[in-house]
Amino acid sequence: MKTISKLIITSIALFYAATGLAQESPHSFSGNVTLASDYLFRGQSQTDNSFTVQGGIDYGHEMGFYAGTWASNISFTDDGAEVDIYGGYAGEFANGIGYDLFAVYYYYPGTTKTSSGEDYMEFGPSLSYTFGGDFEPSIGAGFLWSDNFSFNSDTGFYVYGDLGFTLPSDFGLGFHIGHQSIKDEAAWGTPDWLEYNVSLSKSIMGVDFAVTFSDTDLSEAECFGGGNICDSTVVFSISSAW
Secondary structure, three states: OOHHHHHHHHHHHHHHHHHOOOOOOOEEEEEEEEOOOEEEEOOOEEEOOEEEEEEEEEEOOOOOEEEEEEEEOOOOOOOOOOEEEEEEEEEEOOOOEEEEEEEEEEEEOOOOOOOOOOOEEOOOOOOOOEOOOOOOOEEEEEEEEOOOOOOOOEEEEEEEEEEEEEHHHEEEEEEEEEEEEOOOOOHHHOOOEEEEEEEEEEEEOEEEEEEEEEOOOOOOOOOOOOOOOOEEEEEEEEEEOO
């Protein structure tokens, strides 16, 4: 799944785009594509520390409703694909605080909920705010809850926070931290974990280049029985949205 902070930005941007075009149409559409050296989901590699190609399409309405779909290659299923379907309602309070009520279904072609159980759903709220002045600092926080997390691991709860800065010459600096708890850790394959990352991005003619350092507090022994997909890593990515 593309990062939650990007989803917050996308949903609120779609809300304003649809509002700004209200005289022409209450609807707006956007797309995005990404090429990256790894696909990390909450600090864990979904592509076995290998390259990924990702893309999505989003729809927004001037009233604040939005929906979209996003897909990526992965390495832990036979079909090697993840397709996310999501939607929600986003807007801004009078004091400038942005809000988003969000739900997402993670679909893995070739699997079923009654067998291996990769498919699952999450939903939850988030808040965000962008300050004025130098560097335009922005903050965001929220949580997502699942009644049956992936691999039939019972309830899951994810809480996160983001901090971002706009730097000169179209550079951006971002900080993220999150914590995932799962009721049935044995079914999932790891204990509850903390994940965090720091990213530096640069926008050139509508194309975003980014480098991200990411890590978790899971040891190699705790990572799915001895894997290295939870280790610290550096990810390079190129993305574009239109």
